[in-house]
Amino acid sequence: xxxxxxxAPVSAFLALGLxxxxxxxxxxxxRAQQLSYVAIYLVALIGLNVLTGxxxxxxxxxxxxxxxxGYTTAILMTDYGVKxxxxxxxxxxxxxxxxxxxxxxALRLSGLYLALATFAIAVSTPAVIKRFEGxxxxxxxxxxxxxxxxTASLTPVEILGRELVFNDWLYYxxxxxxxxxxxxxxxxxxGRTGLAFRAVRDSETAAQSSGVGLxxxxxxxxxxxAAYAGVAGSLFAxxxxxxxxxxxxxxxxxLLLVGVVVGGLGSLVGxxxxxxxxxxxxxxxQQVSKSPGAPTVVSGIILIALMFVLPMGFAxxxxxxxxxxxx
Amino acid sequence: xxxxMQQVVAGLAxxxxxxxxxxxxxxxxxxxxxxxxxxxEMATLSTYLAWTLTTNHGWSYWxxxxxxxxxxxAGGAAVHQGIIRPNEKGSVLRVVIVTIGLLLLINGAVTWxxxxxxxxxxxxxxxxxxxIGGVAISIQDIGTIGVVVGTMVxxxxxxxxxxxxxxxxxxxxxxxxARLVGVRVTWMLSLGWxxxxxxxxxxxxxxxxxxxxxxxxxxxxxxxxxxxxxLGGIDSPVGAIVGGLTLGVGLNLLGTYVDFVGADLRxxxxxxxxxxxxxxxxxxxxxxxxxxxx
Numbered sequence: 001x002x003x004x005x006x007x008a009p010v011s012a013f014l015a016l017g018l019x020x021x022x023x024x025x026x027x028x029x030x031r032a033q034q035l036s037y038v039a040i041y042l043v044a045l046i047g048l049n050v051l052t053g054x055x056x057x058x059x060x061x062x063x064x065x066x067x068x069x070g071y072t073t074a075i076l077m078t079d080y081g082v083k084x085x086x087x088x089x090x091x092x093x094x095x096x097x098x099x100x101x102x103x104x105x106a107l108r109l110s111g112l113y114l115a116l117a118t119f120a121i122a123v124s125t126p127a128v129i130k131r132f133e134g135x136x137x138x139x140x141x142x143x144x145x146x147x148x149x150x151t152a153s154l155t156p157v158e159i160l161g162r163e164l165v166f167n168d169w170l171y172y173x174x175x176x177x178x179x180x181x182x183x184x185x186x187x188x189x190x191g192r193t194g195l196a197f198r199a200v201r202d203s204e205t206a207a208q209s210s211g212v213g214l215x216x217x218x219x220x221x222x223x224x225x226a227a228y229a230g231v232a233g234s235l236f237a238x239x240x241x242x243x244x245x246x247x248x249x250x251x252x253x254x255l256l257l258v259g260v261v262v263g264g265l266g267s268l269v270g271x272x273x274x275x276x277x278x279x280x281x282x283x284x285x286q287q288v289s290k291s292p293g294a295p296t297v298v299s300g301i302i303l304i305a306l307m308f309v310l311p312m313g314f315a316x317x318x319x320x321x322x323x324x325x326x327x
Numbered sequence: 328x329x330x331x332m333q334q335v336v337a338g339l340a341x342x343x344x345x346x347x348x349x350x351x352x353x354x355x356x357x358x359x360x361x362x363x364x365x366x367x368e369m370a371t372l373s374t375y376l377a378w379t380l381t382t383n384h385g386w387s388y389w390x391x392x393x394x395x396x397x398x399x400x401a402g403g404a405a406v407h408q409g410i411i412r413p414n415e416k417g418s419v420l421r422v423v424i425v426t427i428g429l430l431l432l433i434n435g436a437v438t439w440x441x442x443x444x445x446x447x448x449x450x451x452x453x454x455x456x457x458x459i460g461g462v463a464i465s466i467q468d469i470g471t472i473g474v475v476v477g478t479m480v481x482x483x484x485x486x487x488x489x490x491x492x493x494x495x496x497x498x499x500x501x502x503x504x505a506r507l508v509g510v511r512v513t514w515m516l517s518l519g520w521x522x523x524x525x526x527x528x529x530x531x532x533x534x535x536x537x538x539x540x541x542x543x544x545x546x547x548x549x550x551x552x553x554x555x556x557x558l559g560g561i562d563s564p565v566g567a568i569v570g571g572l573t574l575g576v577g578l579n580l581l582g583t584y585v586d587f588v589g590a591d592l593r594x595x596x597x598x599x600x601x602x603x604x605x606x607x608x609x610x611x612x613x614x615x616x617x618x619x620x621x
Contacts, residue, residue: 254431
């Protein structure tokens, strides 16, 4: 029974892995780069969904956690000479710790207040980064081109006898990380912890009276969620080879929430759709109009329309189709 | 000392701008129990309307001001009827996301229509200063404070002394019983949204002459307004006003006299206020603790 239930998702996952493995052979380097960003967004979305979708804690500030991850990578590379790939786990740890610490005061905030507090954090992040110039390079940011030997940006990397140019290398790095993150999240959420998260989301009072420790699970959710965002921020810095305060604006935080809602709150499957959506939305809306505000208008309309017709996002659509076909 | 008083008056002027946007947030929170993340963008849109009327159509300031208020009122009510009310069922997250969608929609539309260019807005008040007891005070600051105070008095009169204000209060405090005694609750709530949009418009139009007009005009002011509303208590109109003024004066003094804060850390300063208040006294200075039966 248990085995039978696991076969379908595992085989679907393996098929997905295979598709991801061969895609770079068929698409241009430019597309490969865009698809790497999809993977980066996917990592951040998984993290946000652990917190917002599964535990019910709204965060409008995940861009700030991404900033922590991105700057961790940039500072480790330029000041301490750490190779880019090894900065990723460190970024996860640092950001996870920051998220855990933020989770402590956030315990006292519920619903809208938490949304407010995280929104305020995301808005003021660029100002804080600019203020602590000595550490973060201020407004001009940190350029990773200064340390070419630590990244694959200029010299091709050789893996298993194949030379990979930067875009392909980035693609495999991002997707490997995303798939590992996906599996880890799946394992975490299907067990007792996931059950506790969902109990907290559905009713804090009921969860507490059934013996679910709110402080423990809420801070855990914050920590895990932030660690994912940190990894995404770290990959983002590696991909753009540059970080500055405007790399992580408030719109990034909002976009992440859009992605989670499009994908479906409380579901991992739909998140790939959410990540594709936020990466390709600007390109699609260019076809509507080339004006600068157009992508934002389109995403706003889609977001509102989604709440009308599909409040459960893409995953809700999949679920609905599934129940229809079973009849 | 004269310098100090000058900073206090300037702080009161920006504080009254925060206060009117904070009051808009409080009105909506009382009426529909949500925080409208699009409040700032709605105000920006109103400000652009006023700017177009005066600059492109040659209107003089005050008629444009009045027409903008009327349009904002209609727009706010329409937003409630059109996209908020249908999404009120289910989790809070749904409405939050709708208001964020609205934020994106309006921000994009403003950029689309008027381009991202930064524009100068003329002030309805002379830019001269007058001297009161050795303190030079700009007439614009006094005008700003005056307009906001006038608005607050009118609102107080509406809510406390008229039948429609009573109905609006009833609709937000206890919708079910208000409905039983014949109050048209959804229309009262739409009215609340309309009034909030008007307050936002006032705040935007008063802020624009000193900070220039661009699509992100209200982004920072919205955060200050959030901080003010949280400081005063998110369900208390008086709290929003006191919170706004306190924050305006406090941040102005901090920015002027504490070197570490300067101009850069004013925004994080507001964030700090939000966090501390939420942790120490979540209901704010004047707010009431929500007690829920489960």
